[in-house]
Amino acid sequence: MTAPHSFVEIRHAQKSYGTLEVLKDISLNVERGQIVAIIGPSGSGKSTLLRAINDLDPLTGGEIWLDGVQVNKALPHRQYEKHINQMRQEIGMVFQHFNLFPHLTVRENVTMAPKLLKKISDKEADKLAEEQLDHVGMLERIDYYPAQLSGGQKQRVAIARALAMKPKLMLFDEATSALDPELVEEVNLVMKKLAQEHMTMIIVTHEMDFAASVCDRVLFMDQGVVVEEGPPEQVFRNPTQERTRNFLRKHLEGAK
Amino acid sequence: MGLDFSVLPPFYGTLALGVLWTVAITAASAVLSFFGGILLAVIALYAPMAIRLPFRFLAWLFMGTPLLLQLFLIYFGLVQIGIDLPAFVAGVIGLGFHFAVYNSELIQTAMIAVDKGQMEAARTLGLSRRQALIKVVVPQAVRDVIPPIGNNMIALLKDSALVSVIGVSELTLSAQRAIGQTYRAFEFYAAAAVLYYIINLGMEAVLRWFENRNRLYR
Numbered sequence: 364m365t366a367p368h369s370f371v372e373i374r375h376a377q378k379s380y381g382t383l384e385v386l387k388d389i390s391l392n393v394e395r396g397q398i399v400a401i402i403g404p405s406g407s408g409k410s411t412l413l414r415a416i417n418d419l420d421p422l423t424g425g426e427i428w429l430d431g432v433q434v435n436k437a438l439p440h441r442q443y444e445k446h447i448n449q450m451r452q453e454i455g456m457v458f459q460h461f462n463l464f465p466h467l468t469v470r471e472n473v474t475m476a477p478k479l480l481k482k483i484s485d486k487e488a489d490k491l492a493e494e495q496l497d498h499v500g501m502l503e504r505i506d507y508y509p510a511q512l513s514g515g516q517k518q519r520v521a522i523a524r525a526l527a528m529k530p531k532l533m534l535f536d537e538a539t540s541a542l543d544p545e546l547v548e549e550v551n552l553v554m555k556k557l558a559q560e561h562m563t564m565i566i567v568t569h570e571m572d573f574a575a576s577v578c579d580r581v582l583f584m585d586q587g588v589v590v591e592e593g594p595p596e597q598v599f600r601n602p603t604q605e606r607t608r609n610f611l612r613k614h615l616e617g618a619k
Numbered sequence: 620m621g622l623d624f625s626v627l628p629p630f631y632g633t634l635a636l637g638v639l640w641t642v643a644i645t646a647a648s649a650v651l652s653f654f655g656g657i658l659l660a661v662i663a664l665y666a667p668m669a670i671r672l673p674f675r676f677l678a679w680l681f682m683g684t685p686l687l688l689q690l691f692l693i694y695f696g697l698v699q700i701g702i703d704l705p706a707f708v709a710g711v712i713g714l715g716f717h718f719a720v721y722n723s724e725l726i727q728t729a730m731i732a733v734d735k736g737q738m739e740a741a742r743t744l745g746l747s748r749r750q751a752l753i754k755v756v757v758p759q760a761v762r763d764v765i766p767p768i769g770n771n772m773i774a775l776l777k778d779s780a781l782v783s784v785i786g787v788s789e790l791t792l793s794a795q796r797a798i799g800q801t802y803r804a805f806e807f808y809a810a811a812a813v814l815y816y817i818i819n820l821g822m823e824a825v826l827r828w829f830e831n832r833n834r835l836y837r
């Protein structure tokens with residue numbers, strides 16, 4: 364087993380559901396501060412790959428490394444639970460449907476995990492919530508409940524909730540797909556801000572313009588394999604693979 | 620012999636004490652049945668087979684046999700194996716567990732209905748499964764079933780009359796004692812019925828308060 368060199372390393376990731384192989388030997392390196400977009404048709408395995416990184420959907424083969432530590436290392440059950448809970452604190456995740464806790468206020472959504480896992484005081488927690496919510500422009504709604512927010516506001520709170528754990532890596536799974544078109548921009552702006560702050564991010568998205576403007580690298584996935592990978596200019600302007608060209612063409616037509 | 624409600628006033632003290640005991644045993648059993656219901660629901664859904672099966676058997680026993688018999692077993696039966704519980708405690712355990720089983724059925728259904736994304740979001744932040752259950756899944760499930768749990772609690776209040784048979788001086792037994800001295804069955808049972816109804820109204824007010832507090836959340 365060789366020591367990892369990149370900040371995030373996915374080595375020969377393989378995932379099967381029964382006889383259905385949804386990830387076929389995928390490898391990917393992401394450097395600290397890099398932003399990688401994953402694009403591809405529905406069902407190609409993008410979510411599965413993203414959710415393998417924090418072991419929400421465990422791989423059936425391969426390794427995930429973050430900052431020199433193997434995320435999915437083989438350990439006895441109890442030890443593994445401890446290890447993975449620790450790792451997950453360092454990996455923020457944002458979901459398509461926000462998954463805010465509806466029974467908690469915005470403030471409580473943000474502070475619950477830090478209070479529970481980092482044993483910070485109520486005062487520190489309040490300060491943390493205010494900082495993080497200010498960062499995503501949601502400070503005024505700090506004592507609202509999620510049901511009282513728009514989709515874009517919910518997603519911004521969900522990002523603040525993830526950031527409050529001070530993660531090393533952020534994962535976004537179609538963070539703007541469930542939003543009304545007019546609410547997409549406010550979430551994209553927050554993500555762009557994170558990009559400027561050099562947050563390492565892996566972003567599954569179907570917004571090609573957004574991917575082109577913020578990402579260092581784009582991965583095109585289809586049927587469980589990485590078909591094409593490169594800087595956005597190359598993947599979007601001069602794709603070398605037929606499948607990439609087809610996907611982009613269909614996508615363009617769909618967007619019209 | 621007609622009805623004569625003037626027999627009541629000398630027994631106001633007795634009846635008031637009965638009301639107090641009824642409220643006390645109902646409140647204690649309600650609390651036990653609530654938290655017991657949550658615990659049973661978590662066990663039913665998440666515990667390993669070796670723990671789940673005995674509890675399922677116990678739940679089946681509590682649901683499938685008369686509460687009266689359960690009270691007899693706990694109060695008179697356990698003495699034989701050296702467990703001599705005060706009547707009040709035996710009553711609370713019997714009523715509490717009986718209704719915990721019913722509450723657990725409701726809570727289980729509600730826990731299953733909590734969106735899977737909730738557990739995922741909590742685990743993604745680094746919470747253990749246990750922490751996620753306690754902080755995220757159970758609180759949402761419970762909020763969803765407050766009205767039907769409230770119905771169970773009202774049934775519990777009415778069934779609390781059964782503990783009179785093991786000698787807890789609650790409202791029904793107090794009325795019976797007064798009848799024993801005056802032979803005025805109608806007057807005292809009617810008085811007890813009115814008092815139960817008033818306690819019931821109080822309980823409904825408390826439940827409505829809980830429900831209203833909840834409405835803000837959704």
Ligand SMILES: Nc1ncnc2c1ncn2[C@@H]1O[C@H](COP(=O)(O)OP(=O)(O)O)[C@@H](O)[C@H]1O
Nearest residue numbers: 380383385403404405406407408409410411412
């Ligand atoms: N729990 C599961 N059981 C079986 N098949 C699954 C499961 N989750 C995802 N899949 C399958 O894996 C494939 C990839 O899914 P997914 O990663 O969600 O794709 P994408 O995010 O690219 O749309 C799909 O064919 C999907 O049907």
Ligand SMILES: [Mg+2]
Nearest residue numbers: 409410411537
């Ligand atoms: Mg997906």
